[in-house]
Structures are given as C-alpha cells and as structure tokens.
Amino acid sequence: MSGYSAHADQSDLIRFVEGINPPPKEVHLIHGEAEAQNTLYKILQNYPNK
Numbered sequence: 914m915s916g917y918s919a920h921a922d923q924s925d926l927i928r929f930v931e932g933i934n935p936p937p938k939e940v941h942l943i944h945g946e947a948e949a950q951n952t953l954y955k956i957l958q959n960y961p962n963k
Contacts (some may be wrong), residue, residue, distance in 0.1 A: 923953055930960060 921929065930940055940957055942950045 923949070923956075926953065927956060930957065936960070 930937065940960075942953060945953075
C-alpha cells in the first residue's frame with residue numbers, strides 16, 4: 914500500500930479495494946460511523962463478484 918487519506922470517502926475506499934491485486938480475503942472497517950460502516954460492509958460483501 915503506497916498510502917491513503919484518512920479523509921477518503923466511500924467511493925474512494927471502494928476503488929482502493931478494487932485496485933488491490935490479488936483481491937484481499939478480508940477488509941477491516943475500524944473507523945467511521947456505524948451506519949457508514951454497515952453500508953460499506955454491505956457493498957464489499959459482494960466484492961470481487963460485482
């Protein structure tokens with residue numbers, strides 16, 4: 914990982930995960946509001962099978 918901003922929005926984080934090759938087996942969501950984490954979790958559940 915070359916780096917990322919603590920201020921990345923949801924679409925930036927999704928693009929970041931999509932750019933990892935090979936795809937990660939796990940993604941840990943440890944910062945942010947619970948509702949935002951849950952939304953991102955639901956989106957990433959289908960990754961990489963989009």
